[in-house]
Amino acid sequence: MADVVSSEAERRIVVAVDESEESIYALRWCLRNLPRPVSGDASESRDTFILVYARPTPPVYSAMDGTGYFFAQEVTANMDKYSRDLADAVMEKAKNICKEYANITVEAKICAGDARDVICQMVDKLGADLLVLGSHGYGFIKRALLGSVSDHCARNAKCPVLIVKR
Amino acid sequence: MADVVSSEAERRIVVAVDESEESIYALRWCLRNLPRPVSGDASESRDTFILVYARPTPPVYSAMDGTGYFFAQEVTANMDKYSRDLADAVMEKAKNICKEYANITVEAKICAGDARDVICQMVDKLGADLLVLGSHGYGFIKRALLGSVSDHCARNAKCPVLIVKR
Secondary structure: OOOOOOOOOOOEEEEEOOOOHHHHHHHHHHHHHOOOEEOOEEEEEEEEEEEEEEEOOOOOOOOOOHHHHHHHHHHHHHHHHHHHHHHHHHHHHHHHHHHHOOEEEEEEEEEEOOHHHHHHHHHHHHOOOEEEEEOOOOOHHHHHHHOOHHHHHHHHOOOOEEEEOO | OOOOOOOOOOOEEEEEOOOOHHHHHHHHHHHHHOOOEEOOEEEEEEEEEEEEEEEOOOOOOOOOOHHHHHHHHHHHHHHHHHHHHHHHHHHHHHHHHHHHOOEEEEEEEEEEOOHHHHHHHHHHHHOOOEEEEEOOOOOHHHHHHHOOHHHHHHHHOOOOEEEEOO
16 A cells, blocks of 8 residues: 655645735645655655746837936836835745745745746746646736636646646 | 644545546546645545546437437437446546555546536535646547636636646
């Protein structure tokens, strides 16, 4: 009879995080349900949770004239700063949530780009064993325009995909 | 610090099985990765795995004449028998695979109907904590005609959905 925790191999679990409540719920769900304890010590796990946040890239403005140029540069600089601050805030929150749970190894990756591409690329690059996503990250409008991030990743990520709904 | 196996509550994990290799792969993946051991006994788990198989319902023929009627009746009877035998064979295989793993509780449910409806209905009815599906159950043509079963369930099942790809 196989042992339920026979495999002591480290698993690399990528969790896509964003500013939505759904993604925080998904993170808590997998922290509660997925970690596999090291035999003999239920408070230790060999699993590595890799938090991935996709930071939108600021649009590029073409400069019509000097004023326009400086204005555009200022706007994009502000947008970029806001986007970086938001990314840091989301990651900080996610890392604190991980600390509430077991002694799991946590890594954080912030990448600029469209979430659908960033997440699938990170799964490949990191050789993930599992990708975890909230089902409704990204607002209705963005989802309507871009299509659901979870739909895209469920189809294209090269590993098992767990979609957690509230 | 929370214990990684703090929750000793029984989880009801629904695994959709069909005759495809993908669904058998998905079943093995979740048997290796999901069961949570009961503290102190790594070979025991409180998780219940519920195997769900959707058996296609035979089409209804309208009788043109006596001969046609008997012919149609014979055909549908044969199709129905084939479909029942196939369902039993798939379930038998799936249950044997479960036996290779830990002492988990396994239940088997065979329901007639479209896989997408049957699976989502069973998730509701059984109050599942997780639904596990292979990513490519059902052939290309059927998927093209009906849409992907995993896409449908990922969107509509009222619990977290794990899509396992080979």
